[in-house]
Amino acid sequence: MLKWFWPGVTWTAALTSLALWFGAGRVEADIAERTGQALAPYAWTTFDVDGRDVILKGMAPDPESRKVAVKSVQQVNGVGDFSDLTTILQAATPYVFKLTKSGEGIVLSGFIPDNAMRDSIMSAAETAGQGRLVDDEMALARGAQPEFEDRVHFVIDLAKKFSEAEIEISEATFSVKGAALNDATYSELNAVLNAPLPHGLQLSSSNITKP
16 A cells, blocks of 8 residues: 555655646746836846846936836736845036047047947947947946937037047037048038037037148
């Protein structure tokens, strides 16, 4: 009798363990799916799930973004223990962006608020560089004004008219020096800089030479 009884008990216990294991796996997968949906608007976040427990990670672009992401996870039904390991992007003051153009290529430095903007800026600079090297020395920081991206694209477009240039944005002020590509672009640059600048920019200094 014992020979038949214990294997049966062992098999029953094994089936029970498997059922519990697969059940736990389904719960974890469900928690992960719904947490992922809740965090979909916040591309800067990542998370780990262990059973019902969730650990939130990532670098928030600002305190408010961190707050709403944390709240989104806390509102996911069924989450057990929740750990917030997120950090907040450092603030930069003044918020500076600089473009340097030479015969070797273009160097971009200063600050940008996120990597999505980095991709957009790099793409525009590579087009402006016409096949020359574009060196990315930009660092992430918060504190950009709402017009920041438009101002940067304005600077990149302006750089096309130079053979060599140093152009800097600091908050809403703008400075430029360099050598124009030719007589036509020299005239164009002077016309642009003597007119009201777009995106709320104010010219602080300019020094443009003829080719």
